[in-house]
Amino acid sequence: MTTTTFDSLSAGDTIDGPRFAVTRESIRLFCDASLDYNPLHLDDEYMKGSFGKTQFGGIIMHGMNNFGLISRMITDWAYPAGAIHRRLETRWVKPVKPGDLIQPSGMIKAKQSTTKSRWVLIDVVVKNQHGEKVATGEAMVEFPMDLFCQ
Amino acid sequence: MAQAQAFETDFWKDANLRKVWDEIVPGEPRKTIPYTLTKEAIELYCRSVGETHPIYFDEAYAKTTRYGGLIAPPSIHILLMFSCTPADDWMRSPGTVNAGQSWSYNIPARPGDEIRLEARALDKFIKRERLFVVHDNVFFNGKGDVICSGRGWTIRPM
Numbered sequence: 001m002t003t004t005t006f007d008s009l010s011a012g013d014t015i016d017g018p019r020f021a022v023t024r025e026s027i028r029l030f031c032d033a034s035l036d037y038n039p040l041h042l043d044d045e046y047m048k049g050s051f052g053k054t055q056f057g058g059i060i061m062h063g064m065n066n067f068g069l070i071s072r073m074i075t076d077w078a079y080p081a082g083a084i085h086r087r088l089e090t091r092w093v094k095p096v097k098p099g100d101l102i103q104p105s106g107m108i109k110a111k112q113s114t115t116k117s118r119w120v121l122i123d124v125v126v127k128n129q130h131g132e133k134v135a136t137g138e139a140m141v142e143f144p145m146d147l148f149c150q
Numbered sequence: 151m152a153q154a155q156a157f158e159t160d161f162w163k164d165a166n167l168r169k170v171w172d173e174i175v176p177g178e179p180r181k182t183i184p185y186t187l188t189k190e191a192i193e194l195y196c197r198s199v200g201e202t203h204p205i206y207f208d209e210a211y212a213k214t215t216r217y218g219g220l221i222a223p224p225s226i227h228i229l230l231m232f233s234c235t236p237a238d239d240w241m242r243s244p245g246t247v248n249a250g251q252s253w254s255y256n257i258p259a260r261p262g263d264e265i266r267l268e269a270r271a272l273d274k275f276i277k278r279e280r281l282f283v284v285h286d287n288v289f290f291n292g293k294g295d296v297i298c299s300g301r302g303w304t305i306r307p308m
Contacts, residue, residue, distance in 0.1 A: 018200055036228075038246060069200075072199055082216075
């Protein structure tokens with residue numbers, strides 16, 4: 001396995017994140033871990049209603065569960081290279097429901113050196129089992145000059 | 151340091167105490183409560199998203215890293231957001247839909263950190279008949295160092 005370095009990275013390089021099977025149990029576990037007990041994630045009866053112009057038809061996974069999976073992908077990629085996860089911006093574009101299988105991935109968009117450090121910008125996306133985008137965003141990873149590989 | 155009382159998991163309780171979109175004032179600080187982050191809370195969060203990296207679990211390993219000890223994953227702010235806000239905070243209003251968030255990370259949170267949150271609504275607007283509020287948040291450790299800062303876009307319940 002080759003070690004990722006700032007110099008070795010190129011725009012278009014890809015990062016594969018972990019597959020994650022979404023179940024009612026995984027959603028409940030995320031409620032307990034995040035303390036976010038919004039009925040959107042717990043109450044099927046409530047979710048039969050409408051939310052303004054939106055109808056979900058059943059409970060949905062926390063959007064921030066996507067966020068946590070993307071962040072996990074970024075840190076698992078960055079730590080061995082001595083790099084630091086510095087930023088993550090995400091938008092939720094489609095609800096995720098029990099039974100879905102989701103997976104984050106990333107693609108290097110750009111590299112930039114600043115006065116005191118080096119940075120990599122990564123386009124991120126989470127797709128479901130149908131190949132549909134459920135979340136999109138952008139991450140920023142710092143490759144410090146004093147690399148401390150783990 | 152004072153701690154939050156047992157966390158109320160029924161978000162319907164106290165729902166009538168929470169501000170609706172009309173009452174939320176951009177710029178006005180939100181009430182927050184301090185929270186001591188525990189190793190157990192970090193481990194539970196890690197389990198919920200499948201985090202297995204030893205830097206979160208293995209003290210001996212963590213001591214060999216740049217951080218010199220156990221840390222929490224950057225995204226631990228997901229837990230901290232609810233840990234540091236009281237039951238009458240509008241973030242807990244049933245039907246609050248998260249539209250997206252952006253976070254910047256300075257230093258990691260660690261087990262034992264006494265976490266403090268400074269938070270406010272930053273903006274509110276109507277788009278495609280939906281009521282949006284932008285919230286702005288900064289988490290600090292007990293030394294006053296910034297752990298992370300972030301914004302979120304929520305669609306408020308009608």
